[in-house]
Amino acid sequence: MKSSEKHTITALVEDRAGVLNRISSMFRRRGYNISSLAVGKSESAGLSRMTFVVDGDAKTVEMVVKNLHKLVEVIKVSDISEGNAVSRELALIRVKCDVTSRSEIMQIVDIFRAKIVDVSQDTLIIEVTGNEDKVNSLVDLLGSFGVFEVMRTGTVAMSRRTSFEQDKPVSSPTVLENAS
Amino acid sequence: MIKKGSQIVCESLLREGCNVVFGIPGGAILPLYQALPEYPKLRHILTRHEQGASLAADGYARVTGKPGVAFATSGPGATNLVTGIASAQMDSVPLVIVTGQVNSWAIGSDAFQETDITGITLPITKHNLLVMDASEIATSIKEAFYIANSGRPGPVLVDIPRDVFVQEVEYEEPGELNLPGYSPNFSGHSGQIRKAANLINESEKPVIVAGHGVIISKAYDELKALAEKAQIPVITTLLGISCFPEDHVLWTGWPGMHGMAYSSLAIEEADLIIALGMRFDDRITGNPSKFALNSKKIHIDVDPSEIGKNIAVDVPIVGDVKEVLNRMNNHVVNATHPTWLKRIDVLKEDHPSLQIPETSKLLARQVVKDISDETRGGATIVTGVGQHQMWAAQHYRFKKPGTFLTSGGLGTMGYEVPAAMGAQVADPDSTVWSIAGDGGFQMTLCELATIAENRLPVKFAILNNGFLGMVRQWQEIFFDSSYVSTAYTGNPDFVRLAEAYGIKGIRVTDKTQVKTAIAEAMDHDGPVLVDFIVEQEENVYPMIPSGMTVFDMIEEPVSEKVTT
Incomplete structure (x- = not known):
């Protein structure tokens, strides 16, 4: 493992007021650096799942995991950067666009399997989904046309091993159906 | 039975075995105080400053082993508690703090004597709660006591708005706590325990460094058994002092910035450090990258986040010191270490750190x-x-x-x-x-x-x-x-x-x-x-200057x- 790199950590946490504050306060207090953070509801009612991308060496990440665990409202923590995981991020990019550049931009959007979701006189909004590197490359490429605004969700990630195979299910299939 | 929030607080405290509270009343917490006369078994000691209340609760907790309880009102009452809370957090002392808060509907409006005490104490409590409905008080207090005094102890603050104290609800005894994210591990991993015992059995120059955890888990007999069985010198940390009788032949002082020179040197010369319920604080290690480089380390602590934090260890064991020692001692064989103990005696003679100079002056x-x-x-x-x-x-x-x-x-x-x-x-x-x-x-x-x-x-x-x-x-x-x-x-x-x-x-x-x-x-x-x-x-x-090593010691x- 390289001495400093990005690690992806997911945590299952209670969906209560102040939990995000508690977690971010821990990161701040201990001097850990979050490069991205995404939060949303999980498959179980009352529980949220968070994905952190953390900069740091192996020891830092180990301490992040331990200190997350220590918080009463944090139920489960997994460092999934080592294993086989899928990670995705969604970004909206507002790019400058006129008649001369439009077709070139559309080609790039095509190559990246991104979408144009809004068109105005002189700008486009592009929606792209992918891992962080893919989003970075697209933003870089579009830079030459003039990027006005970038809005990124931060990475969400999931281990390829399903919880159904590995551990006991987090919730029953019935609950999952109801949730969907 | 219908009860007021204030009555439920008192009932809950008594049920948790609390019979002494330190505190000072004020506007937001007044309804709780007005209920106290109904509960004569709850002795309230009126301190003169809230800092006195939280620190008195700390002293009380350390002596009884039960959480110390303190009350304060909202705003300045609550902020005055802060030093005592932070102090308890650092020293792993169980406290349950009940603060009054402004009325629930006024929270966030910068009301008179309003302060965000759960926000303020977030990084200095083991946990804290804001209770917005009287029906949650009983469970919250039970949770607070459980969290404060299990695993690695610490302070838990329960903030209750004034109107919640007067709110009347059907009072029920709280059921089983549901804390899926909180399950301290006490037992220690069997494989690791055996590994640790093997290291002890193989070592020629072992030392025990016993910390506050030994006192918290009352592992005095187990510590003594280990030390005597394998003839291992016992060094304590500052907070570990008194966990091992200081007239015992194996007692080897306490190390660090102002500790006995021979204790620091013994740690430096050892080939194995058995760290029990301690956290390799910087006052002990000095420069951590130069601390005790020639030894293997066994670290037993109930808090996994302490293991590997300051010093890399060879055999980590997450568990309660008493439980782990109880099991580990069975695998430790009798030993004598005569050469090593003689060396410790020489260190003690060469560095008589505790001599008091002959003088007529009052030292x-x-x-x-x-x-x-x-x-x-x-x-x-x-x-x-x-x-x-x-x-x-x-x-x-x-x-x-x-x-x-x-x-x-x-x-x-x-x-x-x-x-x-x-x-x-x-x-x-x-x-x-x-x-x-x-x-x-x-x-x-x-x-x-x-x-x-x-x-x-x-x-x-x-x-x-x-x-x-x-x-x-x-x-x-x-x-x-x-x-x-x-x-x-x-x-x-x-x-x-x-x-x-x-x-x-x-x-x-x-x-x-x-x-x-x-x-x-x-x-x-x-x-x-x-x-x-x-x-x-x-x-x-x-004196070992801050961030230096035992070799920079000023005697x-x-x-x-x-x-x-």
């Missing part, structure tokens, strides 16, 4: 030594922070476990007055000596009123050198004796001050009066303050100036 160290002799090492000693704290730790010979109360982690000056009060309330028949500095004592001396009011027979020994002594020492050594803002030229007459509170005061200015004054204080049937006017510029030795100069 602070002499006072501590005389208190130690007069109480035969059996008193509860409470200190503040600074030189007097180090001298107390160095020169008092503790014979009873759990009798040294000091603010180790946060280093809270002023701890000595309220914590001594809490310790005396916890065990009314014990002899409690508060060894204080003239600086720290003045930070919390308002609690003398509480002590007088409750007739608590605490004995205060102020080692009065007219300085913030430890800071002055740093100025002497690192800043060419430039004593900026450390001389206390405006000290009160402490004897008359004590008398103003109705407390007996004694002044000692001469070495020959020390023992008599201590005996007189002990004979007196109530609180006593003894003002020892000690040498002003006595230094604490040895006491032969011609210490106080002896001239």
Whole structure:
């Protein structure tokens, strides 16, 4: 493992007021650096799942995991950067666009399997989904046309091993159906 | 049964075995106070400052092993608690703090005496809760007690808005707690325990470094069994002091910045460090990258986040020290280590860190030594922070476990007055000596009123050198004796001050009066303050400058100036 790199950590946490504050306060207090953070509801009612991308060496990440665990409202923590995981991020990019550049931009959007979701006189909004590197490359490429605004969700990630195979299910299939 | 929120708080506290509360009332918490007369079994001790309440609760908790409980009102009442809460968090002391909050509908409006105390105490509590409905009080209090005093103990704060205290709800006993994210591990991993025992069996120069965790889990017998079985020298941390009898042949002092030189050197020379319920604090390690590089390390602690935090370890074991030792000792074989123990004796002879120079002057160290002799090492000693704290730790010979109360982690000056009060309330028949500095004592001396009011027979020994002594020492050594803002030229007459509170005061200015004054204080049937006017510029030795190593240690100069 390289001495400093990005690690992806997911945590299952209670969906209560102040939990995000508690977690971010821990990161701040201990001097850990979050490069991205995404939060949303999980498959179980009352529980949220968070994905952190953390900069740091192996020891830092180990301490992040331990200190997350220590918080009463944090139920489960997994460092999934080592294993086989899928990670995705969604970004909206507002790019400058006129008649001369439009077709070139559309080609790039095509190559990246991104979408144009809004068109105005002189700008486009592009929606792209992918891992962080893919989003970075697209933003870089579009830079030459003039990027006005970038809005990124931060990475969400999931281990390829399903919880159904590995551990006991987090919730029953019935609950999952109801949730969907 | 329909009950008010305030009544539910009292019922819940009693159910958790709480019978003493330290605190001060105020607007937001008033409904809770007005319910207290209905619960005579809940003894409330009115402190004179909220910091006194949280620190008294700390002293009470350390003596009883139960969470100390403190009340304060919203806003300034709550913020005044903060130092005591942070102190308890650093030293793993269980507290349950109940604060009043402004009415629930006014939260966030900057109402009179509103402060976001759960926000403020977020990084200095083990957990905290804001209870917005009276129906949640019973469970919240149960949760608070459970979290505060399980795993690695710590403070838990429960903030309750004024209207929730008066809200009437159907009161039910709380059921099983549902805390899926909180499950401290006590037992330790069997494979790791065997690995640790093997390391111990193979080692030639092992040392035990026993911390506060040994006291918290009351693992005294298990520690002694391990040490005696394999003849391992026992070093304690500052907060571990008293966990191992100091008249035992294997007792090897305590290490670090102002610890005994031979303890620090023994750690450095050891081939195995068995760390029990301690956290490799920087006052022990100095520069962590140069700390004890020649040894393997076994680290047993109930808090996984302490393992590998400061020092890399070879065999980590997450678990309660008592439980783990109980199992590990079975795998440890009898050993004698004669060469190693002889080496320790040589270190002790070559570095007699505890000698007191021959002098006619009144040295602070002499006072501590005389208190130690007069109480035969059996008193509860409470200190503040600074030189007097180090001298107390160095020169008092503790014979009873759990009798040294000091603010180790946060280093809270002023701890000595309220914590001594809490310790005396916890065990009314014990002899409690508060060894204080003239600086720290003045930070919390308002609690003398509480002590007088409750007739608590605490004995205060102020080692009065007219300085913030430890800071002055740093100025002497690192800043060419430039004593900026450390001389206390405006000290009160402490004897008359004590008398103003109705407390007996004694002044000692001469070495020959020390023992008599201590005996007189002990004979007196109530609180006593003894003002020892000690040498002003006595230094604490040895000293390892911050961030340095044991090889940079400054030992006491032969011609210490106080002896001239």
